[in-house]
Amino acid sequence: MKTLRRLFQRLTSWATSARDEELLRAEFEEHIAMQTAENLRAGLSPIEARRQARLKFGSVEAIKETYRDQRGLPFIEALVSDTRHALRRMRRAPSFTAAVIVTLALGIGANTAIFAVIDSILIRPLAYPQAEALVSVSHTVAGLPGLTTAPCSPSMYFTYREENRSFEQFGVWSSSGASVTGVAEPELPRALFVTYGVLDAVGVKPLLGRWFSQADDTPGSPETVMLTYGYWQRRFGGDTSIVGRTLTIDSRPRTVIGVMPEAFRFQRDPELILPQRFERRTQFLANFSYQGIARLKPGVTIEQANADVARLLGVWLNAWPPNPGIPRAVLQERSLRAEGPAAEAGRRRRHLDGAVGGDGHAGPAAVHCLRERGQSVARPRRVAPAGARDSRRTRRRPGTDRP
Amino acid sequence: MKDTDVRQGTLALMVLKTLDVLGPLHGYGIARRIEQISGDLLTVNQGTLYPVLLKLEQEGSIASDWGASENNRRARFYRLTRQGRKQLQAEARSWEHTATIIERFFAAKAEDLK
Secondary structure (H helix, E strand, O other), X not given: OHHHHHHHHHHHHHHOHHHHXXXXXXXXXXXXXXXXXXXXXXXXXXXXXXXXXXXXXXXXXXXXXXXXXXXXXXXXXXXXXXXXXXXXXXXXXXXXHHXXXXXXXXXXXXXXXXXXXXXXXXXOOOOOOOHHHEEEEEEEEOOOOOOOEEOEOHHHHHHHHHHOOOEEEEEEEEEEEOOEEOOOOOEOOEEEEEOOOHHHHHOOOOOEEOOOOHHHHOOOOOOEEEEOHHHHHHHXXXXXXXXXXXXXXXXXXXXXXXXXXXXXXXXXXXOEEEEOOOOHHHOOOOOOOEEEEEXXXXXXXXXXXXXXXXXXXXXXXXXXXXXXXOOHHHHHHHHHHOHHHHHHHHHHOOOEOOOOOOOOOOOOEEEEEEEOOOOOOXXXXXXXXXXXXXXXXXXXXXXXXXX | OOOEEOOOOOHHHHHHHHHHHHOOEEHHHHHHHHHHHOOOXXXXXXXXXXXXXXXXXXHOOEEEEEEEOOOOOEEEEEEEOHHHHHXXXXXXXXXXXXXXXXXHHHHOOHHHHO
């Protein structure tokens, strides 16, 4: 109750502080005057009497300071005076102030931008249906200098696609550019090459037309293309009659079979989606140039998928001709020998024991599936809190007598 | 023991008691009376007296009015409020209580406790 009462008093006295200051001065003056009079009665000279009185009273300013601290709300008053002080200094150094403001603005802006990226890549779930079942398929190569992960080769695509037990859909993709001619200015939009299965794995239905079918992948069939929403809007003004039209891409006519919806996102923000065609007869084991993506069958865990890929690696090794210069026997021998250590390394690194023989130094290679989570991984930095506040004046806070 | 500063926590009690005995007084008067009553053994530090007066006033134990001093100048006179009188009684009891206990400790001899 007492505390509340004091707080209220402090709040009200804050408003009347100028007048209080005057009264306080008068009160102290009177105190000193009375002391002087007393000293005069004791027989001191007028000058000495006044001097002694002042000495006894002590520092008026120090007492006022203590008094003020108790009377008002020193924290808020200090804040106000600090702010005023800071603003005054900023006005005196406009170029420095501008530099600081620009730095802060850039810093805050960059943090916001990075957070927005992190948020869309790492925090928010992928904008695909049942995104938790989407995995990227790549291989960890242990013991090979300079090569730590191996994506998928075309031969793997065929084996994995046909022999797997854990994927509902599987496909491989790559990005590059493709020149478009014959429509206004020639240009080189970003192109995404996908095998049949990639869009099915992602599961985003086209806005217009259809997805690629297995026929689009087959060499010799009519060539086709899909557009993403942004490109369709920009280049064709959202013309719905686009499906069925022919575009000249890389000097070859391709029929537009569909347009992806606005919400569709993929790495490197493609504008065109083209079917990836592999000639089955001409494939060797190695050519790890394609990214694998798969949708797991319902109920299949990452571990089961890893085991499945490990098994598929064995199948693949025996199903395809080795690249010229690398005898299959060497690959098989190495892969067999590598099995033990690979299994151990696999457990340690949460990878599994598929073993791929690589080149002459081939050690064990483990296989893993990664959650498809986009490629850039960055961490937002925390801004360090401001340290010393040099503008803060030292404030006296003498010990007060408390009953 | 000459000119000892007032111990922490006791000044407020002395102020209340002085005002209780002598009626309304200004700050200088309070300081002088406390020094006189102590037989000039105590020096009242103004740097602590005025903050204590302010605190007591904020708590409602004392009130102040402006009036004319002996020199016929404006001075602030402090007086005890009803609440201050109650506080004085409570604190005096508590002080006596503490003093009694301390006294017993000083008087205690080893044989008394056997």
